Amino acid sequence: xxxxxxxxxxxxxxxxxxxxxxxxxxxxxxxxxxxxxxxxxxxxxxxxxxxxxxxxxxxxxxxxxxxxxxxxxxxxxxxxxxxxxxxxxxxxxxxxxxxxxxxxxxxxxxxxxxxxxxxxxxxxxxxxxxxxxxxxxxxxxxxxxxxxxxxxxxxxxxxxxxxxxxxxxxxxxxxxxxxxxxxxxxxxxxxxxxxxxxxxxxxxxxxxxxxxxxxxxxxxxxxxxxxxxxxxxxxxxxxxxxxxxxxxxxxxxxxxxxxxxxxxxxxxxxxxxxxxxxxxxxxxxxxxxxxxxxxxxxxxxxxxxxxxxxxxxxxxxxxxxxxxxxxxxxxxxxxxxxxxxxxxxxxxxxxxxxxxxxxxxxxxxxxxxxxxxxxxxxxxxxxxxxxxxxxxxxxxxxxxxxxxxxxxxxxxxxxxxxxxxxxxxxxxxxxxxxxxxxxxxxxxxxxxxxxxxxxxxxxxxxxxxxxxxxxxxxxxxxxxxxxxxxxxxxxxxxxxxxxxxxxxxxxxxxxxxxxxxxxxxxxxxxxxxxxxxxxxxxxxxxxxxxxxxxxxxxxxxxxxxxxxxxxxxxxxxxxxxxxxxxxxxxxxxxxxxxxxxxxxxxxxxxxxxxxxxxxxxxxxxxxxxxxxxxxxxxxxxxxxxxxxxxxxxxxxxxxxxxxxxxxxxxxxxxxxxxxxxxxxxxxxxxxxx
Amino acid sequence: xxxxxxxxxxxxxxxxxxxxxxxxxxxxxxxxxxxxxxxxxxxxxxxxxxxxxxxxxxxxxxxxxxxxxxxxxxxxxxxxxxxxxxxxxxxxxxxxxxxxxx
Amino acid sequence: xxxxxxxxxxxxxxxxxxxxxxxxxxxxxxxxxxxxxxxxxxxxxxxxxxxxxxxxxxxxxxxxxxxxxxxxxxxxxxxxxxxxxxxxxxxxxxxxxxxxxxxxxxxxxxxxxxxxxxxxxxxxxxxxxxxxxxxxxxxxxxxxxxxxxxxxxxxxxxxxxxxxxxxxxx
Numbered sequence: 001x002x003x004x005x006x007x008x009x010x011x012x013x014x015x016x017x018x019x020x021x022x023x024x025x026x027x028x029x030x031x032x033x034x035x036x037x038x039x040x041x042x043x044x045x046x047x048x049x050x051x052x053x054x055x056x057x058x059x060x061x062x063x064x065x066x067x068x069x070x071x072x073x074x075x076x077x078x079x080x081x082x083x084x085x086x087x088x089x090x091x092x093x094x095x096x097x098x099x100x101x102x103x104x105x106x107x108x109x110x111x112x113x114x115x116x117x118x119x120x121x122x123x124x125x126x127x128x129x130x131x132x133x134x135x136x137x138x139x140x141x142x143x144x145x146x147x148x149x150x151x152x153x154x155x156x157x158x159x160x161x162x163x164x165x166x167x168x169x170x171x172x173x174x175x176x177x178x179x180x181x182x183x184x185x186x187x188x189x190x191x192x193x194x195x196x197x198x199x200x201x202x203x204x205x206x207x208x209x210x211x212x213x214x215x216x217x218x219x220x221x222x223x224x225x226x227x228x229x230x231x232x233x234x235x236x237x238x239x240x241x242x243x244x245x246x247x248x249x250x251x252x253x254x255x256x257x258x259x260x261x262x263x264x265x266x267x268x269x270x271x272x273x274x275x276x277x278x279x280x281x282x283x284x285x286x287x288x289x290x291x292x293x294x295x296x297x298x299x300x301x302x303x304x305x306x307x308x309x310x311x312x313x314x315x316x317x318x319x320x321x322x323x324x325x326x327x328x329x330x331x332x333x334x335x336x337x338x339x340x341x342x343x344x345x346x347x348x349x350x351x352x353x354x355x356x357x358x359x360x361x362x363x364x365x366x367x368x369x370x371x372x373x374x375x376x377x378x379x380x381x382x383x384x385x386x387x388x389x390x391x392x393x394x395x396x397x398x399x400x401x402x403x404x405x406x407x408x409x410x411x412x413x414x415x416x417x418x419x420x421x422x423x424x425x426x427x428x429x430x431x432x433x434x435x436x437x438x439x440x441x442x443x444x445x446x447x448x449x450x451x452x453x454x455x456x457x458x459x460x461x462x463x464x465x466x467x468x469x470x471x472x473x474x475x476x477x478x479x480x481x482x483x484x485x486x487x488x489x490x491x492x493x494x495x496x497x498x499x500x501x502x503x504x505x506x507x508x509x510x511x512x513x514x515x516x517x518x519x520x521x522x523x524x525x526x527x528x529x530x531x532x533x534x535x536x537x538x539x540x541x542x543x544x545x546x547x548x549x550x551x552x553x554x555x556x557x558x559x560x561x562x563x564x565x566x567x568x569x570x571x572x573x574x575x576x577x578x579x580x581x582x583x584x585x586x587x588x589x590x591x592x593x594x595x596x597x598x599x600x601x602x603x604x605x606x607x608x609x610x611x612x613x614x615x616x617x618x619x620x621x622x623x624x625x626x627x628x629x630x631x632x633x634x635x636x637x638x639x640x641x642x643x644x645x646x647x648x649x650x651x652x653x654x655x656x657x658x659x660x661x662x663x664x665x666x667x668x669x670x671x672x673x674x675x676x677x678x679x680x681x682x683x684x685x686x687x688x689x
Numbered sequence: 690x691x692x693x694x695x696x697x698x699x700x701x702x703x704x705x706x707x708x709x710x711x712x713x714x715x716x717x718x719x720x721x722x723x724x725x726x727x728x729x730x731x732x733x734x735x736x737x738x739x740x741x742x743x744x745x746x747x748x749x750x751x752x753x754x755x756x757x758x759x760x761x762x763x764x765x766x767x768x769x770x771x772x773x774x775x776x777x778x779x780x781x782x783x784x785x786x787x788x789x790x791x
Numbered sequence: 792x793x794x795x796x797x798x799x800x801x802x803x804x805x806x807x808x809x810x811x812x813x814x815x816x817x818x819x820x821x822x823x824x825x826x827x828x829x830x831x832x833x834x835x836x837x838x839x840x841x842x843x844x845x846x847x848x849x850x851x852x853x854x855x856x857x858x859x860x861x862x863x864x865x866x867x868x869x870x871x872x873x874x875x876x877x878x879x880x881x882x883x884x885x886x887x888x889x890x891x892x893x894x895x896x897x898x899x900x901x902x903x904x905x906x907x908x909x910x911x912x913x914x915x916x917x918x919x920x921x922x923x924x925x926x927x928x929x930x931x932x933x934x935x936x937x938x939x940x941x942x943x944x945x946x947x948x949x950x951x952x953x954x955x956x957x958x959x960x961x
Binding site for chain 2: 794795798799802805806809810812813815818821822825828829832835836838839840841843844847848851852855856859860863864866867869883884886887888890891892894895898899902903906907908909910911912913914918919923924927928935938939942945946948949950952953954956957959
């Protein structure tokens with residue numbers, strides 16, 4: 001089943017090389033100009049993508065056991081070795097990794113190319129090398145995360161993407177709001193990382209005593225656990241549930257779920273390509289990827305899976321409710337991302353790892369597309385992000401409009417598009433899963449999950465249509481005075497370019513090209529995993545079966561329920577109604593939304609202000625923390641205990657020094673006494689021995 | 690001496706050595722300190738000779754001779770220093786000498 | 792039977808005169824006590840069959856070195872004006888005595904453990920004579936030839952150094 005390939009390590013090595021070249025030249029104060037830096041970064045990404053696809057196609061053509069693809073591995077060196085446990089700098093490419101790798105490098109390449117065009121601002125001329133170095137570094141870390149064959153490598157990547165995310169959110173760190181957005185992302189992620197580490201330690205602690213296998217390696221752990229679930233305390237046991245919940249805690253941080261989602265909307269402070277690559281397509285899906293990677297563990301803990309699904313669907317609903325009223329185009333997309341991530345967790349949570357992962361891929365396509373489309377608009381409008389100052393852009397930016405429409409169709413689930421297949425599969429499997437049948441309320445839960453998911457899908461259709469309408473339809477509302485939203489700019493430091501006097505224009509090809517590719521993928525991407533009523537087996541389903549087959553067999557789905565088509569029809573009808581409503585409100589009667597908002601004012605204000613979650617966190621967590629830090633940790637622990645210890649040590653050293661100085665008083669007999677005392681001690685010691 | 694044994698000789702040696710040591714450590718007069726050093730050297734010489742007698746060879750004797758030569762050299766230089774000191778400071782008290790103070 | 796009696800007698804005198812060296816008020820008393828001590832040690836050397844060393848002890852130590860001491864004492868005409876050696880009991884002196892005491896007890900105890908029962912055996916009549924020591928010292932290929940030459944150089948250096956130090960003007 002396993003083969004070794006020297007090409008594997010090339011995939012992460014290429015972006016690392018790019019980051020090192022750009023970084024080294026930049027640090028040496030001889031940075032490459034934008035075109036060369038971006039060209040280099042894009043070239044290494046294209047190289048990595050080329051190798052990735054080569055490996056993928058190699059796996060498709062080569063057949064391992066039972067017609068399934070073999071796993072490719074490459075171990076560079078041993079990082080550390082303790083007893084039977086060995087952490088290697090090693091990579092393993094199984095079908096799951098191969099697909100994810102292609103998504104990351106493929107979309108990554110497109111976004112790198114897009115960035116060359118996007119980062120053309122004069123003010124960034126001297127720091128653009130940093131941007132591309134970070135972007136390459138991110139790709140490297142992400143590839144480590146998904147390709148590492150053990151927990152060590154995954155964690156290195158996990159932290160690495162967090163670091164790069166922080167660096168890129170705060171790319172324009174001269175604006176203190178952006179800098180603190182980066183810090184917020186970093187700190188919130190830290191909470192999740194802590195939980196993840198705790199889960200990892202618990203797992204290691206539980207397993208290591210019971211087997212001699214190298215349990216830090218995913219493949220070995222999978223084999224060991226599948227053979228004997230008792231090694232993690234038995235299926236459904238408290239231990240495995242606890243471990244899975246802690247690891248899911250890590251995922252809520254990285255993948256922006258309740259309660260740790262708050263950093264992602266703020267992360268939109270970064271340049272738009274960063275939002276597309278890191279905060280939509282790749283990094284934020286790391287949590288789902290991790291659960292997929294550890295599916296053999298999670299499937300043993302139905303209670304933990306229920307929590308995953310519940311948190312996922314609640315996050316989806318909650319984020320969608322906020323997205324309904326936001327006016328910043330990137331904020332809408334950000335909450336939409338949180339919401340879609342919730343769908344993915346719903347998918348894996350009900351036991352459909354393929355479904356969740358399929359949505360990761362399709363979401364990567366259409367959300368990257370929409371972010372890049374938004375970036376194109378923002379670029380054309382000179383860093384205007386407020387949708388109230390857009391409108392009618394379809395006339396000025398036809399290509400952006402066309403591609404954005406593809407993304408819109410995909411996300412609302414228009415039949416035949418990629419989003420339709422993936423979202424529908426998740427909803428359907430949520431409805432039919434029998435994973436929870438042993439839990440209390442286990443028979444009702446799938447229906448509730450489906451219901452919330454269904455409502456969320458309608459809300460998604462509504463707010464995405466609202467975004468389309470406000471941005472592309474109606475009349476262009478920019479171009480006149482704007483004094484209340486200067487700070488919303490992607491680039492606040494730049495202020496007004498005087499752009500609003502001009503009509504918007506279509507973006508250059510370097511921006512639009514990637515949009516077109518992603519638009520095609522968004523439309524046809526669903527073909528990779530067609531549902532059973534079209535094809536016998538979806539390709540993705542088949543390809544990933546070596547990874548998931550064992551686990552999905554445990555999560556039984558009632559695949560032939562007669563309700564499938566009625567439910568699908570219900571969803572479609574609801575979505576159509578939502579779209580129609582949004583169209584009615586925002587295109588035909590643009591004055592109506594304000595009236596409705598007035599009528600349901602509490603809801604509107606709550607949604608507009610993100611349900612005051614940031615304020616609640618500030619009041620319940622940050623304020624006590626600050627109080628503790630200032631009044632206790634700083635005033636007492638730091639100023640008195642630590643400083644006291646430091647100053648005390650200095651004072652003690654002074655006193656001792658003075659004492660020694662007295663001993664060195666120049667009296668030769670005092671010295672002689674010291675020598676004689678030493679000799680006498682030796683004599684006494686000899687006498688006593 | 691066969692009936693005396695090694696121990697009384699070495700006990701005398703140790704007594705003289707400790708006496709000299711006490712003089713070195715307690716007296717202030719540089720000359721008396723010097724004499725105490727000579728006493729210690731002699732105590733060592735006695736030990737050399739006694740051990741030499743015990744082991745029936747002459748190495749200890751040779752060493753005793755060397756020690757005497759070194760003691761002579763030391764006395765010559767040391768007394769010259771005392772004279773020099775007295776000439777400059779009108780004292781031979783070691784308590785008045787603390788120019789080594791760090 | 793006379794040998795032990797003589798040994799203990801001389802040893803007692805040596806120890807007492809040694810004590811006198813460090814307790815005497817007047818440096819001259821100290822010096823003369825030291826001469827007495829050296830003579831007694833010379834006698835002990837004879838009893839230990841170290842004839843040559845005994846002779847050298849009298850010639851070099853009791854003769855040359857102590858004469859030098861007494862010359863210097865008289866030259867400087869110093870008197871120890873301390874009423875008693877321990878009259879000005881300083882902390883340093885007490886510590887010095889304690890250290891010396893520990894040293895003495897340690898040495899005696901160690902010897903008591905190590906060589907309590909070691910005895911002397913008879914030696915041939917040539918042992919310790921000038922001839923025997925000379926043969927040992929100057930034996931061709933022996934280990935002491937170079938040290939002997941170095942000692943002579945040391946003495947020369949010491950003499951020159953003493954002259955340079957003590958002379959008022961060169």
